[in-house]
Amino acid sequence: MFLEAIGLLVNFIILLFIVYFFNSIRKEYRPLMLVLLLGAFTNVLQIVLWSYEGINFLVYNIIFIAYTIIAFSLLLYFFKNKFQDPILKGLFYGGIAAIILSVIIRDYYFDLINDSSKSTPTPLIGTIFIVAACLRVLFLFLKRVDSVVLYKKLDFWLVLIIMYYFVFQFVYLGYYNFFYAGLLKSSILFDAFEYIHHIYYFSVSLLIVIYASTKSKRLTNSLLHL
Amino acid sequence: MNSSQFNIELYIYLISSIGIFLLMMIFVVFVLILYSRRQKQYLEETKRKEMEFKHELSTVQHEVLDNLMKQVYAEIHDNLGQQAAVLKLELHSIEKFKKPELALGAIDTLNGLIEDMKALSVSLNPQVVKSKNLSESLLFEVKRLTKTGLFKVECNVEDIDPLPTDVTLILYRVAQELLQNILKHSKATELKISLIENGNEVHLEIEDNGIGIEASKKEGVVSTGLNNLAKRCELISAKLNLSSSNKGTIAKIIYIRGE
Numbered sequence: 001m002f003l004e005a006i007g008l009l010v011n012f013i014i015l016l017f018i019v020y021f022f023n024s025i026r027k028e029y030r031p032l033m034l035v036l037l038l039g040a041f042t043n044v045l046q047i048v049l050w051s052y053e054g055i056n057f058l059v060y061n062i063i064f065i066a067y068t069i070i071a072f073s074l075l076l077y078f079f080k081n082k083f084q085d086p087i088l089k090g091l092f093y094g095g096i097a098a099i100i101l102s103v104i105i106r107d108y109y110f111d112l113i114n115d116s117s118k119s120t121p122t123p124l125i126g127t128i129f130i131v132a133a134c135l136r137v138l139f140l141f142l143k144r145v146d147s148v149v150l151y152k153k154l155d156f157w158l159v160l161i162i163m164y165y166f167v168f169q170f171v172y173l174g175y176y177n178f179f180y181a182g183l184l185k186s187s188i189l190f191d192a193f194e195y196i197h198h199i200y201y202f203s204v205s206l207l208i209v210i211y212a213s214t215k216s217k218r219l220t221n222s223l224l225h226l
Numbered sequence: 227m228n229s230s231q232f233n234i235e236l237y238i239y240l241i242s243s244i245g246i247f248l249l250m251m252i253f254v255v256f257v258l259i260l261y262s263r264r265q266k267q268y269l270e271e272t273k274r275k276e277m278e279f280k281h282e283l284s285t286v287q288h289e290v291l292d293n294l295m296k297q298v299y300a301e302i303h304d305n306l307g308q309q310a311a312v313l314k315l316e317l318h319s320i321e322k323f324k325k326p327e328l329a330l331g332a333i334d335t336l337n338g339l340i341e342d343m344k345a346l347s348v349s350l351n352p353q354v355v356k357s358k359n360l361s362e363s364l365l366f367e368v369k370r371l372t373k374t375g376l377f378k379v380e381c382n383v384e385d386i387d388p389l390p391t392d393v394t395l396i397l398y399r400v401a402q403e404l405l406q407n408i409l410k411h412s413k414a415t416e417l418k419i420s421l422i423e424n425g426n427e428v429h430l431e432i433e434d435n436g437i438g439i440e441a442s443k444k445e446g447v448v449s450t451g452l453n454n455l456a457k458r459c460e461l462i463s464a465k466l467n468l469s470s471s472n473k474g475t476i477a478k479i480i481y482i483r484g485e
Binding site for chain 2: 148163
């Protein structure tokens, strides 16, 4: 319960932060903000529903799957829109098709109640596409070299934290599966991972908001010149 | 699944997770190193291009000055000198035939001489030369070509928005060189010059009805000049497109503002 409370608090802060900054966020970064906003909202909704009627995988799945489809599509849209590259465009359309197909093919998924053993491949497929998009953007950075040093480019850090976040998420989901399959004797490892995940998600969200916001540009510059 | 089997799986999972993160760290360091190397190359290349641009610009400036000197020489020799000689003859006639009415003709010649000298001095004024935009400079060239009487010149030069000084100078010099080539080698009788602005694009087109580049080459004209023109256009990110046949040559230069 303590973990859920922490999650709730983190997401609440993120929600407030994004709402406060939303007007000053540059247009091209708005899809990212929507992803964060949606993520925080989904998490809050899940926690509220869980505390109301206990862990219900049907509710969890429906909310989570809707969030996954929209969030991954928005993220891929951000990459396509921001970096204007044909491969990223292909990843955007291919990603959406793959994510939707993965939901349609495993439609029995919605019929399962309180059964976590048959988890959806959607997050995995989405993650693969996002990481591929991040790698492509890093390659584009190497291709379009200019006079600005790479570590002073906000987009480089942004892409890097998105990539790290998704790889982290991937590893975290592995622990999650271990835990819910009852394979972990002690919950310490899972709890530790859950805390790290919350802290990481919180920092990543804050960083993205700061980077994308013109209001906090001075703050970003001072951070980068530390 | 028994406990030891599970432990092995968990250890493998833990080790592979740590491995993934380590690999990602190495990957990022690799990207940073690769970027800094490429950036070093890029900066060296930019510096080299900048030096080349400055050198080319100074050459262009010298060439423009050289051409101007030649034009001034031709103007003094062919026009002012002739007018002065006519004036001298007219003054001699007045003195010889003692006819004061001949003075009127001499005054007319003197007025023409003064007008031409004024025009020449204005065209040589550094302020006027510097403030000339591409349209004015091209019109000046057209006027000069028309004066030769060798061509029927069709001119469509629009008054375009000012371009950066370096770009104006290089475009003007390229146009001048193309016209010079037409004058020297093309054997053309008709010439079309157009300068138009289309959005942020500036189109400069020079067309003649001469023998074409290939035929000129056969007659011993070396094409290094054309390569030089293409190189100069490249320096200002303009595109030079030459199409030539035995019915004439069309040179199109497209400069995009802000590129």
